[in-house]
Amino acid sequence: xxxxxxxxxxxxxxxxxxxxxxxxxxxxxxxxxxxxxxxxxxxxxxxxxxxxxxxxxxxxxxxxxxxxxxxxxxxxxxxxxxxxxxxxxxxxxxxxxxxxxxxxxxxxxxxxxxxxxxxxxxxxxxxxxxxxxxxxxxxxxxxxxxxxxxxxxxxxxxxxxxxxxxxxxxxxxxxxxxxxxxxxxxxxxxxxxxxxxxxxxxxxxxxxxxxxxxxxxxxxxxxxxxxxxxxxxxxxxxxxxxxxxxxxxxxxxxxxxxxxxxxxxxxxxxxxxxxxxxxxxxxxxxxxxxxxxxxxxxxxxxxxxxxxxxxxxxxxxxxxxxxxxxxxxxxxxxxxxxxxxxxxxxxxxxxxxxxxxxxxxxxxxxxxxxxxxxxxxxxxxxxxxxxxxxxxxxxxxxxxxxxxxxxxxxxx
Numbered sequence: 193x194x195x196x197x198x199x200x201x202x203x204x205x206x207x208x209x210x211x212x213x214x215x216x217x218x219x220x221x222x223x224x225x226x227x228x229x230x231x232x233x234x235x236x237x238x239x240x241x242x243x244x245x246x247x248x249x250x251x252x253x254x255x256x257x258x259x260x261x262x263x264x265x266x267x268x269x270x271x272x273x274x275x276x277x278x279x280x281x282x283x284x285x286x287x288x289x290x291x292x293x294x295x296x297x298x299x300x301x302x303x304x305x306x307x308x309x310x311x312x313x314x315x316x317x318x319x320x321x322x323x324x325x326x327x328x329x330x331x332x333x334x335x336x337x338x339x340x341x342x343x344x345x346x347x348x349x350x351x352x353x354x355x356x357x358x359x360x361x362x363x364x365x366x367x368x369x370x371x372x373x374x375x376x377x378x379x380x381x382x383x384x385x386x387x388x389x390x391x392x393x394x395x396x397x398x399x400x401x402x403x404x405x406x407x408x409x410x411x412x413x414x415x416x417x418x419x420x421x422x423x424x425x426x427x428x429x430x431x432x433x434x435x436x437x438x439x440x441x442x443x444x445x446x447x448x449x450x451x452x453x454x455x456x457x458x459x460x461x462x463x464x465x466x467x468x469x470x471x472x473x474x475x476x477x478x479x480x481x482x483x484x485x486x487x488x489x490x491x492x493x494x495x496x497x498x499x500x501x502x503x504x505x506x507x508x509x510x511x512x513x514x515x516x517x518x519x520x521x522x523x524x525x526x527x528x529x530x531x532x533x534x535x536x537x538x539x540x541x542x543x544x545x546x547x548x549x550x551x552x553x554x555x556x557x558x559x560x561x562x563x564x565x566x567x568x569x570x571x572x573x574x575x576x577x578x579x580x581x582x583x584x585x586x587x588x589x590x591x592x593x594x595x596x597x598x599x600x601x602x603x604x
Contacts, residue, residue: 194533194536194537194590194594195299195300195303195305195593195594195597196299196590197295197296197299197586197589197590197593198295198298198299198302199582199586201295201298202291202292202295202585202586202589203582203585203586205239205291205294205295206283206284206287206288206291206582206585208235209232209235209236209275209283209287209290209291210283210287212228212231212232212235213226213228213229213231213232213277214283215280215576217280217576218283218576219280219281219282219283219575219576219577219578220277220280220281220282220283220285220287220576221277221279221280221281222275222276222277223276223277223279223320223322223323224276224317224318224320224322224323224324225253225317225318225323225324225354225357225358225360225361225363226323226361227361229275229276229361230361230362230363232275233253233255233275233315233361233363236255236275236290236294236315237255239294240255240257240294240313243257243259243294243297243298243301244259244301245257245258245259245297245313246258246259246260248365248367249363249365249366249367250334250365250367250368250369250370251340251364251365251366251367251368251369252317252329252330252333252334252340252343252358252364252365252369253317253318253330253358253363253364253365254314254315254316254317254330254331254334254365254369255314255315255363256312256313256314257297257312257313257314258310258311258312259297259300259301259307259310259311259312260310261306261307261308261309261310261311261600261601262306262307262308263308263309263601266308266309266310266376266601267309267373267374267375267376267559268309268310268311268312268373268375268376269307269309269310269311269312269375269376269377269378269379269596269599269600270312270313270314270375270377270378270379270555270559271289271292271293271296271311271312271313271314271378271379271380271381271592271596272289272290272293272313272314272315272316272380272551273286273287273288273289273290273293273314273315273316273319273380273381273382273550273551274286274287274289274290274315274316274317274318274319274320274330274551275287275290275315276317276318276319276320276322277320278320278322278574278575279322280575280576281320281573281574281575281576281578282383282572282573282574282575282576282577282578282579283578284383284566284573284578284579284580284585285382285383285385285573285574285578286319286320286382288381288382288383288566288580288585288588288589289380289381289382289592290313290314290315291589292381292588292589292592292593293313293314293381293592293596294313295589295593296311296313296589296592296593296596296597297311297313299593300597300602305597305602306602307597307600307601307602308600308601308602309376309599309600309601310600311596311600316328316330316331316334316551317329317330317358317363318330319331319550319551321515323348324343324346324347324348324354325346325407325514325515326338326407326514326515327515327549328517328549328550328551328553328554329343329346330369330551331551331553331554331555332554333369334369334370334371334554335371335554335555335557335558336370336557337554337557340369344358371558374559375558375559376559376560376599376600377523377525377526377529377559377560377561377562377599378526378552378555378558378559378560378561378562379526379529379530379561379562379563379564379592379595379596379599380550380551380552380555380561380562380563380564380592381563381564381565381566381588381589381591381592382546382548382550382563382564382565382566383565383566383567383568383573383578383580384397384544384546384565384566384567384568384571385547385548385568385571385573385574386547386548386568386571387568387570387571388542388544388571389542389544389565389566389567389568390567390568390569390570390571392542393540394540394541394542394567395534395539395540395541395567395584395587396534396539396540396541396564396565396566396567396584396587396588396591397541397542397543397544397564397565397566397567397588398527398530398531398534398541398542398543398544398564398565399522399527399530399543399544399545399546399562399563399564399565400521400522400527400543400544400545401482401519401520401521401522401545401546402517402519402520402545402546402548402549402550402552402553402556402563403451403480403481403482403519403545403546403547403548403549404480404481404482404483404484404487404516404517404518404519404520405478405479405480405481405487405515405516405517405549406477406478406479406487406488406490406491406513406515406516407476407477407478407513407514407515407516408476408477408491408494408511408512408513408514408515409458409474409475409476409477409511409512409514410434410437410474410475410476410477410494410495410498410509410510410511411472411473411474411509411510411511411512412430412431412433412434412472412473412498412501412502412505412507412508412509413430413471413472413507413508413509414427414428414429414430414433414469414470414471414472414473414505414506414507415427415428415469415471416463416468416469416470416471417468417469418467418468418469419466419467419468419469420467422469427469427505428469428471428505428506428507429469429470429505430461430470430471430472430473430505430507431461431470431473432501432505433473433498433501433502433504433505433507433509434459434461434473434475434501436497436501436504437475437494437497437498437501438456438459438475440493440494440497441454441455441456441477441479441494442454442456444479444490444493444494444497445479445481445490448481448486448489448490449481449483449486451480451481451482451545451547452479452480452481452486452490453479453480453481453547454477454478454479454480454490454494455477455478456475456476456477456478457476457478458474458475458476459473459474459475459476460473460474460475461473476514477491477494479491479494480547480548480549481519482519482545483519484518484519487516487519495511498511517549517553518553520552520553520556520561522552522556522560522561522562522563523560523561523562525560525599526560526561526562526595526599527543527562529562529595529598529599530562530563530564530591530592530595531543532595532598533590533591533592533593533594533595533598534564534591536594537587537590537591537594539587539591541591544565546563546565548573550563562595564588564591564592564595565588566580566584566585566587566588566589567580567581567584567588568580569581
């Protein structure tokens with residue numbers, strides 16, 4: 193029989209976490225390693241302790257809470273997501289997966305259901321990558337994709353160092369940032385952040401994989417000069433070259449694939465004055481697609497466009513690769529467990545590929561991995577208007593809870 197989460201408690205807990213770093217417009221501003229992040233971490237630690245979980249924090253701030261299994265030789269099933277947010281983001285992104293994991297162990301405690309495998313819940317450090325890059329930083333270090341010391345040395349726009357901020361909020365733990373043992377599986381719940389479930393009138397998404405993506409930055413170096421008397425053919429305008437390439441970042445995806453997307457999300461122009469020709473411009477690229485070959489081709493094309501633009505304007509230029517995550521296909525066992533849970537609960541589901549990166553990207557290299565998506569109204573996310581109904585939140589939380597119990601060998 194499927195387990196039933198306490199809906200009222202689950203919703204109340206979601207609302208409670210949303211008050212920490214909550215904005216006047218109903219969103220969430222809870223950047224990683226901020227004071228608000230410390231507050232939500234303290235709160236989450238208390239919740240795990242109250243649920244009789246064995247709590248540990250590793251040296252990168254990743255937080256774990258374990259519920260013991262009956263088989264001492266069985267590998268744990270890990271369930272969770274992240275509690276940090278985008279700047280002025282929504283209250284569901286990441287947090288929904290952590291609260292669902294918490295409600296899972298609360299329900300098992302309430303019903304005195306034992307599982308053969310331990311169940312462990314997790315809050316990953318800095319999934320968003322909005323303050324310190326790259327995204328999915330904590331799970332990346334834990335899975336061995338990033339070097340610990342290199343990530344400790346990362347700085348934010350104000351020059352604050354990651355390791356210093358981690359120590360400041362009191363969450364540089366003693367445990368090594370690595371898997372302490374082999375894991376049976378990892379499951380993650382997230383809002384879709386896209387329109388496909390809503391467009392197809394589905395209750396829940398069974399995620400089969402995650403797109404690959406490339407992030408990077410290009411800088412053009414021109415010459416500052418007076419915007420009035422300088423003839424057009426004398427100009428070395430870094431912003432003109434940047435504009436040409438940014439336009440191509442928008443156009444390249446349509447020439448590659450149906451699911452390819454491309455974005456420039458950051459621009460820094462110097463000296464940034466209405467009366468001065470821009471001499472230095474840095475901007476980012478971001479491409480995503482289910483195919484790694486397509487991602488690599490998009491990167492190649494944008495760098496080619498940058499070279500051409502620099503030649504046209506007579507500029508020097510350079511680029512920096514900031515992140516490359518491969519496309520991921522989830523293990524059949526985890527996908528089947530999620531699909532079975534959705535079917536047993538009577539939810540109308542669809543299998544779907546994630547268009548956003550998640551911590552499951554890195555966990556894929558550690559153990560069998562799967563995900564559940566909740567419906568996103570109008571596909572909105574990463575802003576304060578992000579919305580998922582409580583019914584849809586509960587459906588997704590119930591699905592992942594039952595999939596986790598299945599994989600952990602319980603509720604037979």
